[in-house]
Amino acid sequence: MSLIKSLSQRDRVFDFMAPAESPVDVRHGPILYMEDVTVSFDGFKAINDLNLTVDDGELRCIIGPNGAGKTTMMDIITGKTRPDQGKVWFGARHNLLTMNEPDIAALGIGRKFQKPTVFEALSVFENLELAMTADKRVLPTLFARLEGPARERIDEVLEMTGLAEQRRRPAGVLSHGQKQWLEIGMLLMQRPRLLLVDEPVAGMTEQEMERTAELLTGLAGKQSVVVVEHDMGFVRSIARKVTVLHQGSVLAEGSMDQVQNDPRVIEVYLGESEEAA
């Protein structure tokens, strides 16, 4: 429980949790702005005229049936996929469509993958070391030495994610839930302005889910968080604002209750569940 207590005052206790100085300009509104974004694969429109804005410090949940374009949307924001048309801005200054993945990452957009992706051959400690904000050019990396403060930061995140005892073990031998936590830990090391979190609680126990929920809600405010999740219970436990994606565009947006009573949403979800059954 002490962990949660300390989390609630994290910006005082963990100085590294305070967002790094970032050139992102959010004085004029949203931190993420997507307008009329369309991308198609072989004629199939994975994203179709998508419009989405996320405010600075907001915690946003995105739900939607399979194939709604959730992961593709994240690919576009992080520079992995280029849309056919549309605008994607990070703050008022950075046009994400002109940047590549490392640049976008350096700008302060962190991403957690749907399938937990950690570096399995490296130890837990090394995973966090790589994620840490540092000079990530080639030669500085070659001659990099781990100084005391950096080591402490890693230790703190290890503590927070409950992985302190696993620090020397290869990440590959961790359980599924532990890998999820490690990945979240890596995100924390990056100190991003905007976190994109894809299905964070898949494969977690009830308890772990609760801890994740607390961590994410705790982050919101200083950092913006976008969560894609299937688990409705989890979404309800953290959501303030929910966006429903369907066939590549926004179907509904609002609070969880508003969205759940939207007839279009009900139709999409019920229709889907009937087909699936």
Place this chain on the structure above:
Amino acid sequence: MRSLLLFWLLVLLVMPLTANAQTSADDEAAIELLEALDVDSFPAKGEAINAIVASDDERARAWLQALLDGRLQRADDGRFVVVLDNTGRDWPVEDALSGEALGEMSRRDLDRIGINNALRNQLRSVIAVVDLYSPNLDRRRTSAERLLGEVDEELAEPIEALIEEEEDARVRQRLTLALAIHRLEQGDILAIEHLDGSLHPRVRVALNQATNSDDEEIAAAAATALGNIEQNLRLNRAAETLYFGLSMGSVLVLAAIGLAITFGVMGVINMAHGELIMLGAYTTWAMQQLIPGQPGLALILSIPAGFMVAALAGIAIERGVIQFLKGRPLETLLATFGVSLILQQLVRTAISPQNRTVVSPEWLSGSLVVNDALSLTLNRMYVIGFALVVFAALMLVMRRTRLGLEVRAVTQNRAMARSMGIRATRVDILTFGLGSGVAGLAGVALSQLTNVGPNLGQNYIIDSFMVVVFGGVGNLWGTLVAGLSLGVINQVLEPWAGAVLAKIIMLVFIILFIQKRPRGLFPQKGRAAEG
């Protein structure tokens, strides 16, 4: 039914007899013709020569040639013989009528039929035109062909007469050309009109000479005609390059398309693919050893046999090696490379390290003559056709059959396909067998174009990979377009860069192309392609 059979049997039996009877009747007439030569008067001999020409006897040409060479002689027993070799004391001879060898005869037993210079000239022109009088169209054509540039004053007149009588347009055209060349040499400017547009090399020689003529008018007219011809030639050369390129591209397509299936569809790198091609080629060779004297039949039987041999070898590779390396493409590459070394060495040890000759059946040799500058060799045409047929068949298999559907399902989502009752292992085996079998087909086709040896496959493996990567992995259409265009580009480059440099340029081009478009000409898009 039965009586019909009997009838045909009878016909078959009787035919040789009647043929024999005819021959002996011919022989009598022939002896008469030759007897007429054996006289003392030279003018009479001239008459006899003309009679032989008019006789339309198949052997006339040979007699006249022998007469001209002094090899037509009469033996002591009165038989006419042709001396084959008149060095030494005893000469080998053959019967002038039957053409059968009569062993050696002493020169003392032989009597030469003499000729003088006038007769010699007569013989020369007569031999040139003798075939023109033949009722056999092919002969007339060949003869007319031979006359181009060879016409002299003496021949001009009879040829002019012949043009009037000739029924075949092609012979007529040839004779007109031959005559026109002669006339041009004589300084007849009107002849140029007949020559303009012809692509025959002799015509170009004649016109080239004419451009140096003192008569400025003729020189100018010849130059204009030559210009037209050159332009036309360039067009034909371009067509030829395209044809060569397409045929080479077809070979590439054949070699690569099996790879496109195993690599593109299954994601398996089979470095032994080239050796599967080699197996197909060796199957053709083995088939010809089994059915000697029937290269055509052997070749046709090799198509299914080559497919089966390579397919079985491929399946053995899949079961024996590749299935243990699922999801480890780089290891698969190494292991199959090992297999390729073993297969090569196996062929070297079991058959021979030397190249084997595979005979081409008659219907594959020869060419289709479009015009004087452009003739399309038939074997290349067959390769193009074969590649297209194989491609179409593969498309059908992949698009229209249950196997194709299952293959595509397994490619896209193995686990899902499996849970829907598709036996993924079986699909793997069949796909790999199919891809390997097509490699075997490529080998059968290649055996007609290049040497069949243990290194045959090695020469094609890198090219095949290039084609698949260039076209876009997993896309059969891409392979087709890539193969054909690489073939054509290579042929276009070759004349000014040389074969080796052209190849280097191609490789560099593809290496650079892959940088620009890492997923080839026709990339697969979407999440499935990211894997």
Place this chain on the structure above:
Amino acid sequence: MWLMQPFNERSTQLFIGVLLAAMTLVTLLHVVVPAGHPLHVNAYTVNLFGKYLSYALLAVAVDLVWGYLGILSLGHGAFFAIGGYAMGMYLMRQIGDRGTYGDPVLPDFMVFLSWESLPWYWLGFDMAWFAFLMVLLAPGALALVFGFLAFRSRVTGVYLSIITQALTFALMLAFYRNEMGFGGSDGLTDFRDILGFNLRSNETRLGLFLATGVALGAGYLLCRAIVGSKLGRVCVATRDAEARTRFLGYRVERFQLFVFVVSAMLAGLAGALYVPQVGIINPSEFSPIFSIEIVLWVALGGRATLYGAVIGAILVNYAKTVFTGVMPDAWLFALGAMFVLVTVFLPKGVAGLFAYRLKRRRDHSDATPGQEVTS
């Protein structure tokens, strides 16, 4: 010093120790033990060992990119050969007027082709320092250009393997051409001396063997230092999850390029040490088969261990020497079978066997990072 950091590891101490011991032993057995004695190592054998060591350095270079970066280069023979040609050009110029045609400047083959003067790219190779610099720079430059293009457009995995193979194939065809000015299919040969020492003397051979040993040790240390650094961990991260590494803010392509170029230079150095010991360099070193063979050495020895590459290179080449002497026809069968057996049954190679035993003896939780091989 940064390069000495690897000495903290037990494996490095062991490796350098064994290497030094072997070099000392061979030298002693060659120099001190009189000829005719059963323990005497003759000059031929010293030369052979020197050849193995240069192959070992080449294998280390390949393991650096394949084992730690996950890039299966099927074209490292090209860098090896280019380094070899750079050295060959120097040795060629050292012949001077002692060639068959006696031309003081032009090598024999150029006189034979009736060339008037040296092509521009042969200039400077009469100076040892320039030639030795080119041994590193020429393969490095090729790797830089090729790698820059390939990594920038994210050509990885099998595609990269195939185009590296195409690269070395194209170079082989090019070097076979007389017009290239590298001696065509005969290559460069008939070398006389190096830095003033007669290449055919036993002392020079021993010297070359020792130099190759030193180069191998230094190359090994360099690679160890790289893979032990944070950059090495970025490489492993790239190997296992390239996209993830990008999202952490690393410019993956630059890391790949850096390591690729370092590896190419090491391969070039190996080639340069190889050429004076075998006395010839010709286009066959560019053949795609040779490049794949190098990969087999690494696979057999054990990927991502570096010392495994050395073991593999020596084992396979020793086997090749024995086989081709006894039954030459069987060698390709053996080689082919090795490819299949190693990949199917011994994915971690010989070193994997060691590591497995060590691991069982050691405490289980103390797993050594960076040695886990995933494909």
